[in-house]
Amino acid sequence: MSAEKAPAPSIRARVRAEMTEEIKRVALKHLAQDGSALSLRAVARDMGMVSSAIYRYFPSRDELLTALIIDGYTSLGDAMEDADGNAERRDAHLARWFAVGHTIRKWALAHPAEYALIYGSPIPGYHAPMDTVPPAARTLAALGRCVADAEAAGKLRDSDATPPPTENAEYAAELRSAAVVLGFAEDSRAIEPFLSAATHVYGAVNFEVFGRLNNAIDQRSEWFDRQLRQLATMIGLTPRP
Template sequence: MTSPRSAPRTARERVRAQLTAEIVDVARTHLATAGAAALSLRAVARELGMVSSAVYRYFPSRDDLLTRLIVEGYDALGEAVELAEAAAPREDLLGRWHAACGAARSWALAHPHEYALLYGSPVPGYSAPQDTIAPAGRVAIVLARVVSDGLASGAVAPPPGDDAQVMAPGLLGELGLPDDTGLGGRLVLAWSSLFGAIGFELFGHTHNVVVAHEEHFRSVTTRLAAEVGLPA
């Protein structure tokens, strides 16, 4: 799934948009067959029957193409989580939490190579630009919104302690939470543990250890919900 973009208006813009989409689709296929580290604009051009110089007019470097794949991956994951959470009853905080977490796992299982690009081993020589930051935060924003709604309704009580200092100054406010809530460290724990649990399952670390992955995942996310104060 691609991130939202304005529709091309002219014939030239439509052709460019189509070719850009084809390049990205082929590159996504190469993630599955060769991995992100081996992604090559020349190989993509060869598969499309184009000269490499033509592909460079759309993506000046391999890193530009990787960034596009990463942004689209984060956006697709974020949209899946947002839609699932939005479909749950607003008053059911735990249900919304489970819907969001379950959607993240389902997306990862359905798109393992794209998930590996987002949360697997770093690609040698690649440094993610600022463009990736907002898409990468979409899942965390959904989880924080559930907690924020719980605080607003009184269903969630801020825990004691100074966990707010774990997060960068102002970040809790950007997530819609009071800066002095004391939930900063707990939210970081929940966010990192969520993707850790998904990654361990997806990359085979829990195979031959966990016999019922879906049930185990729900148990993990229930404990994470309790960690941030959501009522059972």
């Protein structure tokens, strides 16, 4: 018998953790099929449990949703950081932009229910707790890093489309604050174009995942890629044409 006792993982705790994971797994499966109409009873039935047993693991449907939301952000964040690659390609800013951008779209198409959960319309009675903020911020930061690194390396043209500096001091302060959070320099000139570009990227993914491109654009990879390219130009990631 090994004499481990310090962290005392406790068989009970281990089993409990496994059950929790299993519930999330099945819930995710249901979410993928039925959309945001997630039913605890259906999950329980699928696991051969009685519905009330689930409440031993998640005190409410909202807590389950929160867990799934955090998992979703984490999964997307992981995918984006993976796509961003390691330090060796740190200077390939444009390639990183495309890689990370396409990863958002691909992840969303592969996990439409989770995508709707985290970037779709808010769920009626549900209010996201603060725990979801850091994983959410990580995804935006992953995209931002490509631009921030380029700017820090002096590889960024000035954006031609950005309007002149704002005269609204509060807005300027908010931009500076966002810059710091996302790893840009506090006085970055790229932060506003980047936030614009991110808004656009998520808008495009929304359109595609939520079916707004049906009967209009079928060449969706091309459509998305060209928008990424246009945004790269707008931000200043590409040399002036």
